[in-house]
Amino acid sequence: PxxxxxxxxxxxxxxxxxxxxxxxxxxxxxxxxxxxxxxxxxxxxxxxxxxxxxxxxxxxxxxxxxxxxxxxxxxxxxxxxxxxxxxxxxxxxxxxxxxxxxxxxxxxxxxxxxxxxxxxxxxxxxxxxxxxxxxxELVTLYEEIELPLMPVLYEMERVGMYMDPEVLRQISIAMVDDIARAEREVYEEVGHEFNIGSPKALSDVLFGEMGLPKTRKTALGYSTDQRALESLRATAPVVDKIFEWRALTKLKSTYLDALPATIARDGRIHTDLQQTVAATGRLSSTNPNLQNIPVRTDAGRDIRRAFVASHFEEPVLVACDYSQIELRVLAHITADKGLVDAFLDDQDIHRTTAATVFSVKPEEVTRQMRDIAKMVNFGIAYGMGEFGLASRTGLSREEAADFIKSYYTNFPGIKDWQEATLNETKNKGYGETLFGRRRYLPAIHSSNFQVRSAAEREAINMPIQGTAADIIKIAMIRIADAMRERELSSRMILQVHDELIFECPEDESGQIGELCREIMPASLEMKVPLKVDLKKGPNWGQMEPIA
Incomplete structure (x- = not known):
């Protein structure tokens, strides 16, 4: 019944x-x-x-x-x-x-x-x-992480996150104007109006009328997807404007138009936090996906403003975020001296990397140098090669190859670990995290180069991203236990990969911050410290750092 x-x-x-x-x-x-x-x-x-x-x-x-x-x-x-x-x-x-x-x-x-x-x-x-x-040998992972995490996720889903539909409506109105502006700017670059959303029309304009270097061939002409156009970014200003138009239209259709229908009777959105989907062990969010709302763009931050602290008399949101956790995990598992020392000395890791690879003093590192180093630092965890770096930075293939070669020369522990990890994965048939979580990769033996290369990148990524996922899961379980023991009324309401978000009464926000600073870095004893950044605010889009 x-x-x-x-x-x-x-x-x-x-x-x-x-x-x-x-x-x-x-x-x-x-x-x-x-x-x-x-x-x-x-x-x-x-x-x-x-x-x-x-x-x-x-x-x-x-x-x-x-x-x-x-x-x-x-x-x-x-x-x-x-x-x-x-x-x-x-x-x-x-x-x-x-x-x-x-x-x-x-x-x-x-x-x-x-x-x-x-x-x-x-x-x-x-x-x-x-x-x-x-x-x-997965019993400990199951009994100490995955099974105790389940009721924590249930409670987060049950509570949900309050959304102010009026804020969302105002943002939507403003975004219509932003999309129209971005559209006009594309038309000005091209010289006439056309259907920007049509791959064929866009291909005809870019590669036919404008004569841009052709990308890979498709049934409709030449590819106009993100990866293909990325390589044209440095030489064709219209590409940036197309990217902006795409980003805005996607935000509007995916979030501004869709989110209101997902608001429950209690005024809150109850996303599904899935623990049996991502092969690395990361949590995923569906119905709706709250983990993919951009944080580095003004439009993304605007949407986050609609997620408002509620429930309590003086409510606030507190966000506790692991700082560069995947790079810190990389330093720990590779034991690369340069990377480990940089974190132990609390250096700006991207500036340090740029100074090392470009052979300049840290104070001489330019913004462009740091951006390239940052791209490589994060890209290494995903097995990024010279083509990936070149397409993302505007460097030539040769320059990108030289940079990566210099990177590995200066951080030899990373290259040694990657080679050892690939060999081990080929022998075992799976990659694994420090907690024993496995990702089976039969494609690593494929005769197809592209299929095999993708599996090799996944083999490199699994110990890094998977271990980071296990670490935050342990923290979630321990924080939930501590909140219950202290009889706090605050609620953990969302996890966005490296970040936990809490809804609190103002007078408990300090205790939540203390708990996160105490528990989150202690999930795993490592060669480098795990650092946690705290923020607080009335909504998800307007949060100020907590010292």
Whole structure:
């Protein structure tokens, strides 16, 4: 009966929800009674809507399957593959297309049988999945990070983040003007109006009329995607204006037009924080995605202003952000002396890198030098090569190659680690984090150069980005525990990769900052310190640093 809508022509009697809550509620709420589930966070949300708590999960098949490298996001394929049993999927019950029946209206006998079968399959899967978890030395990762993180994410989703629709409306009006301005500037560069959003029209204008160097061939002409146009940026001013127009139109359609429809009755947006999607272990945000709102552009910051502190009498938002965590993880795992020393001395890492590679004094480093060094520092974690650096900086391929060669000469520990990591990944078939999380990379043996190169970049990236993801997950669990122990009313409401956002009463904001400064750097003992930056403000877009 939970969530099921009785049909008028249904002669199968249903239990009153009050009876179900009375009989099953205490068992579900008792944390001392172990529970097994597939996607326990989803189960918690559904039972919460029916007025029941769900505590004591000690086995979540979706999380275990994800850690073992399973790619399916539903139970049925897992059961079919592991047990050889065909079970009905929700689509099997509802049908598809216009004739689809909402699951809540499918005949209760079918739904009940399917639900019982799913519960049975979870129990049947458990022994095999737990055995593989132990064989692959993933038990600690599961029991100390992923499983305790699940209720933390549930609570963050349940609370949500307040959004002021009026602020969003005002921003949308202003952005219409900004898009029109960007459009006019493109037309002025070209000399006439055309459909900027049409790849074919844009290709005809750029490579036909304007005679710009041709990019790779496509069915509609020549490529006008971000990567292709990036290489033309330094020589064609119109490209920057096209990028601005694209960025503004994407922000408007993705956020300004779409976000109002996602505001719940309580005035808040309740995003889904997914822990079984990103192969590196990073959390992802969907329905809607709140992790991709740009922070480095005025338009992105404007949208963030609509996410407002609420709930308390004097509410504020507090943001706690790991500073350059992936570079610090890189320094730790490579043990490169130059990189480690720079962080130990609390230097500007990008200025230090530029000074080292360009053979100048730190005070002689120009803005352009620092920008190139910054691009390489972050790009190294993603296996960026000379083409990637050249297209992003305006350097020639030769200049980019020379820079990368000089970088590796001055930071030899990084190159040595990369080579060792690639060899290890090829031998094992997977990359892993310092906490043992694995990413299986069969494509690293591909005969296709592009496919193999992509897998090699993923092998380099996994220990860096994956370890950083594990570190912030540990911090989230410990901070949530500490907030509960101190009986704080503040709430953790969002994670954006390296940043945690809290909604607090003003008089608790200092305690939240102290907790973050104490707990976040202690997630992993490293050769370099983990540094945390704090900000506070009335909304997500207007936050000032906390000393």
């Amino acid at each position: 939970v969530g099921h809508a009785p049909r008028l022509d249904d002669d199968v009697p249903q239990l009153p929800i009050e009876t179900v809550v009375e009989v099953l509620g205490p068992t579900f709420a008792d944390a001392s009674i172990a529970k097994a589930a597939y996607s326990a966070k989803y189960v918690k949300h559904q039972l919460d809507k029916a007025g029941m708590a769900f505590e004591g999960t000690d086995f979540d098949a979706s999380i275990v399957a994800f850690l073992l490298g399973e790619t399916s996001s539903t139970l049925a394929p897992l059961v079919n593959e592991r047990l050889g049993i065909q079970v009905a999927t929700p689509v099997t019950l509802t049908g598809t297309g216009r004739k689809a029946t909402p699951l809540a209206q499918v005949e209760i006998e079918e739904v009940a049988l399917s639900a019982c079968q799913y519960a049975d399959m979870v129990l049947r899967l458990r022994p095999e999945l737990e055995q593989q978890l132990a064989e692959r």
